[in-house]
Amino acid sequence: MLKIEHVFKTFNTGTVNEKKALTDLNLELQDGDFATIIGSNGAGKSTMFNAIAGSFYTDSGFIELDGEDITFTPEHTRSRYIGRLFQDPLMGTAPHMTIEENLSVAYLRASEHKRGLFSHVSKSERDKFREQLSLLDMGLENRMNHPVGLLSGGQRQALTLLMATMVTPKLLLLDEHTAALDPSTAAKVLDLTKKIIEENHISCLMVTHNMNQALELGNRTLMMNNGNIVFDVKGEERSHMTIKDLLDKFEENAGKALNNDRILLSTKEGV
Amino acid sequence: MTGFLTAGIVRTALEVGLIYSLVALSLFISYSILNICDLSTDGCYTLGCAVGAIVTIAGHPFLAIPAAMLAGICSGYVTALLQTKFGVQSILAGIIVNTGLYTVNLAVMGFSSNVSIFGTDTIFSLFKNLNSSGFWKDWCNLILLAVIVAAVCLLIKWFLGTTLGLSIRATGDSPAMVRASSINPIFTITVGLCFSNALTGLAGCLIGQYNKTCDINLGTGMVTIALASLVIGETLLGRGKMIFRILGMVVGSCFYRFIISIALRLNVPTEAFKLVSAVIVAIAIAAPRAKQLIAFKHKQMTAMQERKSMRGDKANA
C-alpha cells in the first residue's frame, strides 16, 4: 500500500551543515501492516515520516500510496489519507480552540466534499464527536467546550490520536507519540492506539525507542541507520527474536552498535 | 463632568471609536487569530478612504462601501500572496504593500494629496435626512455606525464558527496541527488576510464619508492605534469567549478615543499628539508584562522576608 523507492533527501546542500538525512531509502508496506521502527538518534526516522507526509518534497525517488504516486502531492492533500502523531503532545492540537472545534477541524478530512465552507458543526456531528470521545474513557465528552490548552499532555495526545483516526486514514504515522508522557499515561495511550488500529485495520508505521514495543507491537520491525533501513524482519523470524538478537542484528547490518541512549536505557530497565 | 466632557465630545469619541473599531477588528483577525502582523493596515485604511471618497463623489455613497472593501481585499490578497507563495516574511510583506499603496492611493485620488466630498450625499447625510427631529440630528451618525459595527461583529462571530473560520483559527493557533490535517494554510491565510483588509477598507470608507475628506496621510500610525485598542480590549474583556473578544475590540477602540478626547480637553497640543498616542500604546502593551514584573518582585520580597525571619527564629532557638 505504501511504496518508497530510492528516496534521497539532503538538508542544507552545499553548506558546511550539509546533512544527508535519507540515502536511497526503500520500503514497501503491505495493506494492514503495522511496522515498528527503531534506530539511532538522527537515523532519519522523523525525516522519513516527513517525506511520506509531504512536509517537504524529496530530492529524488518516488513515493506511492495505494498505487497512486504522491511524490509531488502537497502536504494538505496527503493528510486526507495520512494520519500523524508527533512526540510533542502540544503539536497535534490547537490550544486556544475547544475540543469540539479541534475535532471539527479534524473532521474536515472526511467531509470536505460533502460540507460547505460556511457550514457550522451540526447536531449529528456533535453527537458523533461525543460518542468518539467517550471511547477514550477520559471524561472528555463532558468537556467539549473547554479549550484544549487546559488538558494534560496525555489527554491531548489521546485527542490527537482520535483526530488522526476519526476519519480512518490509509496510513497512520506515529513518531514516538508516547515518549513524552508519564509511564501510566503512555501505557493508556498505547492501548488506545492498538485498539484503534486493530478495529479499523489501519496500516501503521510507529517509531519507538522501546525495544520490547518494537518486537511486540505490530507484525514487522524496521531498523534505521544513516537514512536507510538496515534491517527488516517479520513473521516467524520476528516472533523468535529477543532484544539481544535485535541489537546484534543492528550491529551486524549497520557496522556499529545501536547508539541511542534512550533505547539502551529502556533495554536495561526492561521496560 | 458635563462641563469637562460635553455630550458632543462623548458622542464624537464614540462615533470615531466605532469606525476605528473596524480596524481593531481587522487586526483581531490578522494578529490575534491568524498570528500574522499585517503592517499594510495604514495604507489599506487610506486606500479604503480614497476609493470610497472617489465613488461617493461620483454620486454612489452606498456603492462606495463594497468598492472600498473590494479594494481592501485586493490589498490583502497581495500581502498574502507575497508571504505564502513567495516566502516574503509577513512583516516585510505588509511593509512592502504599505509602501506601494502610497502611490496607488495617490493615483486613486487623481494624484492630488487631498480630496473633499463636499456637495454630494454621504451615507451619513442620507441617513440624517430620514427624520428631522433634533434628537435624530444629534444621534443619527452614532446609530448608523452602531448598526454597521454590530452587523460586522455578528458577521465575524458567525464566520469564525464556520468550517472555513475554524480552519483559519487553527492555522493561527497551531501550525503543526494544520500541517497534519487537511487544511491548506496558503488558502486560509489568504482568505483571512482578505477578510481582515476588507474591514480596514470599510473603516477607511466610513471615516472618509464621516469627515467628508480624504488625505493621503490619513492612515499614518493607524496600525499602532488599532493595536492599542486591541490590547486595551483584550485587557478589559479578557481572552475568553469569542463574542466577548470581538466586543472587546469595540470597547477598546472607544476607550482609546476617550483617552484622546480627554487629552484634547486637557489642551495637550496637537504637535504632542503622536507622542501621546505612542506612549498610550506602549503602556497598554507593556502593562501585562509590568504586572508580571511587579508580582514577581512582590513574591521575591515576601520570600526573602520569610527567609530572614526563619533565620531569626533559628538564631533565637
Ligand SMILES: Nc1ncnc2c1ncn2[C@@H]1O[C@H](COP(=O)(O)OP(=O)(O)O)[C@@H](O)[C@H]1O
Ligand atoms: N529540517 C531540517 N533541516 C536540517 N537538518 C535536518 C532537518 N530535519 C532533520 N535534519 C537532520 O537530519 C538527520 C535526521 O533527523 P531525524 O529524521 O529527525 O532523526 P531521527 O531518526 O532521530 O528522528 C539529523 O541529523 C537532523 O539533524
Ligand SMILES: [Mg+2]
Ligand atoms: Mg525523531
